[in-house]
Amino acid sequence: MTTPAVPASRVPAEVHRRRWAILGVLMLSLLIVVLDNSILNVAVKTISTPAPTGLGATQSELEWAINAYTLVFAGLLFSAGLLGDRLGRKKVLLGGLVVFGTGSALAASSGSPGELISFRAVMGLGAAFVMPATLAVLMNVFERDEQPKAIGIWAGGVGLAIAIGPITGGVLLDHFWWGSVFLVNVPIVIVAVALMLWLVPDSRDPKPGRIDPIGVGLSVVGLVLLVYGIIRGGELADFTDPTVLASIGGGLVVLIAFVLFEKRSSHPSIDVGYFKNKVFSAAISVIALVFFALMGVTFFSVFYTQSVRGYSPLETGLLLLPLAVAQLIFAPRARLVVDRIGIRATTTGAMLLIAAMLAAFATLDADTPIWVLEIIFFLMGTGMAHIMTPTSVVIMQALPREKAGSASALSNTFRQVGGALGIAVLGSVLSTAYRGSIEDKLGMVPPNLRDTAGESIEATLGVAAKLGPEGRALVTPAYDAFLHAMHITALCGAGVALLGAVVVALCLPGRQRPAEGAEKEAELVPAGE
Numbered sequence: 001m002t003t004p005a006v007p008a009s010r011v012p013a014e015v016h017r018r019r020w021a022i023l024g025v026l027m028l029s030l031l032i033v034v035l036d037n038s039i040l041n042v043a044v045k046t047i048s049t050p051a052p053t054g055l056g057a058t059q060s061e062l063e064w065a066i067n068a069y070t071l072v073f074a075g076l077l078f079s080a081g082l083l084g085d086r087l088g089r090k091k092v093l094l095g096g097l098v099v100f101g102t103g104s105a106l107a108a109s110s111g112s113p114g115e116l117i118s119f120r121a122v123m124g125l126g127a128a129f130v131m132p133a134t135l136a137v138l139m140n141v142f143e144r145d146e147q148p149k150a151i152g153i154w155a156g157g158v159g160l161a162i163a164i165g166p167i168t169g170g171v172l173l174d175h176f177w178w179g180s181v182f183l184v185n186v187p188i189v190i191v192a193v194a195l196m197l198w199l200v201p202d203s204r205d206p207k208p209g210r211i212d213p214i215g216v217g218l219s220v221v222g223l224v225l226l227v228y229g230i231i232r233g234g235e236l237a238d239f240t241d242p243t244v245l246a247s248i249g250g251g252l253v254v255l256i257a258f259v260l261f262e263k264r265s266s267h268p269s270i271d272v273g274y275f276k277n278k279v280f281s282a283a284i285s286v287i288a289l290v291f292f293a294l295m296g297v298t299f300f301s302v303f304y305t306q307s308v309r310g311y312s313p314l315e316t317g318l319l320l321l322p323l324a325v326a327q328l329i330f331a332p333r334a335r336l337v338v339d340r341i342g343i344r345a346t347t348t349g350a351m352l353l354i355a356a357m358l359a360a361f362a363t364l365d366a367d368t369p370i371w372v373l374e375i376i377f378f379l380m381g382t383g384m385a386h387i388m389t390p391t392s393v394v395i396m397q398a399l400p401r402e403k404a405g406s407a408s409a410l411s412n413t414f415r416q417v418g419g420a421l422g423i424a425v426l427g428s429v430l431s432t433a434y435r436g437s438i439e440d441k442l443g444m445v446p447p448n449l450r451d452t453a454g455e456s457i458e459a460t461l462g463v464a465a466k467l468g469p470e471g472r473a474l475v476t477p478a479y480d481a482f483l484h485a486m487h488i489t490a491l492c493g494a495g496v497a498l499l500g501a502v503v504v505a506l507c508l509p510g511r512q513r514p515a516e517g518a519e520k521e522a523e524l525v526p527a528g529e
Contacts, residue, residue, distance in 0.1 A: 018199060019141045023150055025195045026134040027157035029097060032188050033127045034161035036104070039169035039181045040066060041298055042313045042320075045306045046178045047116070048458045055178070058455055061113040063427050066299075068117045070416050070423075071223050072124030073131070077416070079216045080128045081136070081409025089133045089140075090202035094193060096129025101189030108179035123182075135408035137200060139396055148335045151396065152389045156331035160324065167321070170314025212267055218258035223417065226251030230424040233432075274410070280398045282507030283391040284410060286347065288418030289500035290387050293358055293493040294380070295419035296426025300486050301361070305373075307457045308366055308479050322374050326381025327388075334389035343390045347504040350386035353379055355497035361490030366479055394508075422493075430489045431456065437481035444470060457482040 047065070048057050057065065084092040103122030110116035135154065142150045172180040229247030233239040262268040275281045298320075305316045337346050357380040364373065395411045435454045442450045445463055453463040453474075460478040464471030 019146075019150075022141050022200055023138065023153060025192065025199050026138055027154060027160075028188070028192045028195065029093065029130055030134050030154065030157050031161045031164070032097070032100065032185055032192060033130055034157075035165045035168070035188075036123065036127075036182070036185055039165045039172075039184070041302050042166045042169035042317050043173060043178055043181045044299075044302055045458065046173055046313060047113075048456070049462075055110070055113050055116060057113040057116070058452075058459070061117065063299075063423055064117050065113070065120050066423055067227055069120040069124035069127070070419060071220070071227060072121045073128045073412075073416050076125060076128040076216065076220070077132055077409040077413040079212065081132045082212070084129070084133045084136055088202040089136050090196065090200050092129045093133040093137070093200070094196060096126045096133065097189050097193050097196075098126070099123075100126025100130060101186050102126070104182045104185035104189070108181075108183040110179070131412045132408035135392075135396065135411070139408075141201065144397070147397065148389075148393045149332070151392050152332040152335055155334075155385070155388045155392060156328050160328050164324075166317030167314065168317070170312065170317035173313040212262075212265060215258060215262050215265065215268060218254055218261060222251050222254035222258055224251070225254060227421065227424045230421070230428050233428055274398070277398060278507050279394060279509060282503050283394040283398075284414045286351070286387065286500045286504050287391055287395075287411060288414040289496055289503070290351070290354065290384065291415050291418040292422035292425070293354065293496045293500075294384065294422070296422035297358055297361065297490060297493050299423050299427055300430050300489055303457055303482065304364070304486055307461065308482060309370070319370070319373065320377060322378035323381040323384075326378045327385045330382050330385035331389050334386045335393070337386060338390050342510045343394065344504060344508040344510045346386050347390055347508055348501050350383040351497055351501035351504060353383035354387070355494045355501060357383065358490050358494035358497055361493075362487040364486070365483055422496075426489050426493055429492055430485045433485035433488045434481050437484050438477060441474065441477040441481070444473065 044062050044065075047055050048062055080092065080096070100123055103119050103124075103126055107116060107119035107123060110119055135151075138150055138154060139147065168184065169181050172184060225247050229244050229249075229251060232247060233241065233244040239245075259272065263272050275284075301320075302316060305311045305319055306313070311319065334346065357376045360372075360376050392411060396408065434456065438454055438460060442453055442460075445453050445467070449463050449466075453460050457478050460474060460481075464474040464478070467474075
């Protein structure tokens with residue numbers, strides 16, 4: 001019972017006393033980043049509406065409004081984690097919050113989809129420095145035995161943000177213009193900065209590595225080319241188009257070059273040696289797969305509830321509440337399940353539950369009782385809680401405390417890239433399937449509007465409204481085409497979740513007796529921790 005006392009000196013007594021207050025400030029910072037994306041999911045329909053209500057954004061522009069943020073975020077997480085470890089995590093966190101708040105204020109005043117996409121990229125720049133720093137600070141203010149509990153609460157904070165986001169977005173859109181969903185970030189940023197200056201201690205790696213500008217550049221270019229090609233393929237409903245193939249192929253070549261460069265670099269932004277650990281690799285891969293499936297499904301579920309079922313943005317936010325509440329309830333308690341049945345059984349069961357719920361979307365139609373959707377969302381959130389907490393603990397404890405920023409950056413990078421590709425790939429599947437189903441029903445539409453009308457359900461309904469009474473004949477076919485496309489997309493998401501279940505079942509460790517757990521922990525943690 002005396003061995004845990006050895007590392008106790010790593011956390012100063014003064015910091016240890018206020019660790020839970022510090023966790024609260026870190027969760028507020030995290031709340032802003034996650035809140036923004038969950039608010040935007042509710043606002044996509046409003047932003048796609050023609051001016052003056054929205055910006056008249058197309059399906060592709062909506063995806064880029066989300067992906068511009070995500071790609072900058074994911075591309076710069078490597079250097080953000082390194083900078084935090086090198087310069088001090090508190091400094092980087094404060095700088096990221098200020099940039100994020102500035103980007104939010106600019107996004108609120110956007111006059112076109114192009115401007116919105118640009119300012120969302122600025123927000124992504126700020127978020128890249130916020131997200132990894134919150135988890136890195138957490139690892140440096142909690143002792144190892146308390147870290148799983150703290151990470152569980154941190155993960156539960158994500159659930160809280162997902163709950164508050166859509167509801168806040170719905171209230172704002174019911175009373176204000178669409179830009180208010182971004183402007184709301186500014187006062188939260190001000191409060192978070194003030195509390196951070198007061199409470200949060202600074203920490204850094206005593207032996208930091210050098211910055212890796214070439215690696216960062218390659219990762220950003222590769223991701224942008226890859227995701228642009230996927231989105232463009234969905235927009236054209238043709239993945240054999242030369243520009244699509246060139247973009248996807250170019251992206252893959254650049255990302256391969258990135259991996260090779262990092263492998264040979266003396267100061268890589270991502271140490272590929274970490275991935276030799278099978279447990280670490282499986283945990284980080286599953287995070288990417290789970291967000292691939294969930295982000296894509298969240299994207300189309302908003303159109304299902306608003307366009308097909310006729311719910312308002314606020315009602316849509318309330319419908320998403322069970323997904324968030326389940327995470328808030330179960331994320332802090334997931335460690336108890338892991339203690340009882342082991343990480344492999346916990347995460348495999350959770351992935352199978354997520355796969356089943358994604359497949360259940362394929363059973364929904366225009367008049368399915370809404371309580372069915374609520375049960376699906378709740379069980380999906382339950383599954384997600386039992387994936388995120390155990391895998392985050394594995395990832396963060398696999399690296400030395402001094403490299404907490406790098407570990408957090410890796411975890412968040414895979415999560416963001418998985419989410420971005422989920423929106424791009426499943427969004428493209430949705431767009432392609434929708435266009436294929438609706439195309440032969442657009443005979444009454446003037447030739448110059450047919451291409452636009454086939455882009456999305458919102459575009460079809462918008463053209464139908466312009467046609468007046470004649471356009472009413474397009475409404476039911478649009479609903480039917482969207483439901484067909486949604487069913488195909490949901491089954492694709494379920495397939496990805498099943499792949500995740502196979503990965504964790506094969507690679508993560510089973511239930512361990514205490515002695516075995518200590519041995520495994522020693523294997524996971526490199527010398528020096």
